[in-house]
Amino acid sequence: MQKLTVVKIGGKLIDDQQLLKAALTKFAQLAGYKILIHGGGKIASDILNRMGIKPKMINGRRITDEQTLQVVKMVYAGLINKDMVAALQALNCNALGMCGADGSSILAHKRPVKDIDYGFAGDVDKVNFEVLSAIINCGLVPVFCALTHDGKGQILNTNADTIATEISIALARKFNVTSIFTLEKNGVLEDLDDENSVIGHINESLYEKLKNQGKISEGMIPKLDNIFRALKTGVEEIYVTSWLDAVEGTRVTLN
């Protein structure tokens, strides 16, 4: 099987133009097939503020009402995605900006309302393997923003980590997939207070042990659960890293 690398960038790498440029330069240099997924950073909140729309968050998650959806469509698929594609083109990487509606590449459904109404938030149903592999085989490098669609004309806001995980899983059917998830931290830390205590390699049994010892930060648990789900469905290996220090990050494998 051919090698394919899925890279998810977000947070400070999106907000800081210099870090972003360095990350895109590294991405452009990656050999073999590759896909980039980017989060939205703080720019969406900035634009919401400038337009007089108050960002709504519950438990750290954005509530996507109709006005917010308009802005995230503009910022994610327009501003961030197209600037990133243009920057990658200048680095000789043949980027193609996409959201999940393009080529119907990621179908999702609006999250049902239980305790919280997340608004136009989409939970992924299906990544279209055929269209992605056709685009990759054209020599193009998909660059995804974190938007999906419901197939009925509605764009939905979807977590970038989730998109990266689902794309990794879907492509693992026919490619040898390595995924890289960027973090604010350098990797999975053994001591939450010590940025230098990065665990070089973690497998499922070590993860369970550390989790039981209360050594895995609360924010890392859903991320690592997602990562082990991807590894169990065929993804080869996953790195959790601040990306610019990829070799110093954490390598995650099943065994």
Place this chain on the structure above:
Amino acid sequence: MQKLTVVKIGGKLIDDQQLLKAALTKFAQLAGYKILIHGGGKIASDILNRMGIKPKMINGRRITDEQTLQVVKMVYAGLINKDMVAALQALNCNALGMCGADGSSILAHKRPVKDIDYGFAGDVDKVNFEVLSAIINCGLVPVFCALTHDGKGQILNTNADTIATEISIALARKFNVTSIFTLEKNGVLEDLDDENSVIGHINESLYEKLKNQGKISEGMIPKLDNIFRALKTGVEEIYVTSWLDAVEGTRVTLN
């Protein structure tokens, strides 16, 4: 050669949601290969206003300063393009939203400053035939917003009619291209004051004759000049129409 239809929509078709839906429905029903190019409508000006940025126009043309460029990237490539793609997907048309940076499909250069500084306005240098035909051959339907790039990381604002013309010319090398340009009017009018005086068919000699008689409106002259340029470089036929009444529009051919 295989048939390919290039459709450019703009103006009221973008601003009026019902007209837009009708136009997209017609587009989705077109048989054979096809490409859609859309203008920006009034939405960009609305968003500029909401963000407190005053739209700058000289002689009816938008001046794209840095702030305006940020907004047109958001509105054209984000809001309008992605909603249009999602709507087409719901109509079983496998749309793929693009700007000229995607796949480096349209290279342009920043317009040199002469009398007027148009800011980040791009004049087209090259449409990438290879990438467009590869995408079309994947069964995808490109949906272009009116943005290009300079290959050095800069997105540029480019007239949608120009993009439609250049794409038509580039694809005419290998496809039998018919282009449809929408207008606010029903077509080329013989009497500018009579919306019903649409000329059913115009060729270059009739155009020259009517122009000399002062019967072609000033706004139509650059459009028709562009159209005859496309016809001279291989495009088969071009329709100028309000689109919803395509059969009642004007068919333009060389002879």
